[in-house]
Amino acid sequence: MAATQLLIHAPTEDALKRAQNNARNLLKLENDAQVEIIVNGPAAKIAVIITDSDIVSRLVLCGNSLKAQELAAQAEAKVVDAAVQYLAHKQSQGWAYIRA
Structure with missing residues (x-):
């Protein structure tokens, strides 16, 4: 069976907290899963201060949101x-999508 490929969409601060937990929980069960946390909107201001390197390496940050809020990504x-656009392209490649 192919490894799970999951996009977790986190547009709010609370959703970003849930997304991190979702990612950790899936990876405990499937250490070969490919998990990306897609961040936009208000969640961006929290995403840029995350220090957990495993989570940071899975973040995909919206450039429009960063620019609008004058933020810089790790x-x-x-x-x-x-x-x-990123979500649409990845879903067309077969990645599963959930909104946290």
Whole structure:
């Protein structure tokens, strides 16, 4: 069976907290799972101060949200132009989507 590929969308601060827990829980069960936490909107201001390196390496931050809030991402985090476009492309490649 192929490894799980999961996008966890976190547009709010509370959703980002849930997304981190969701990612950790899945990875405990499936250590080969591919998990990305897609962050946009108000969650961006919390995402840029996360220090857990495993979580930071799974973050995909919306460039539009970062720009609008004048935020800078951690070097280890991925930044995309628009979260909506990234989510659409990854889903078309077969990745599962949940909103935290």
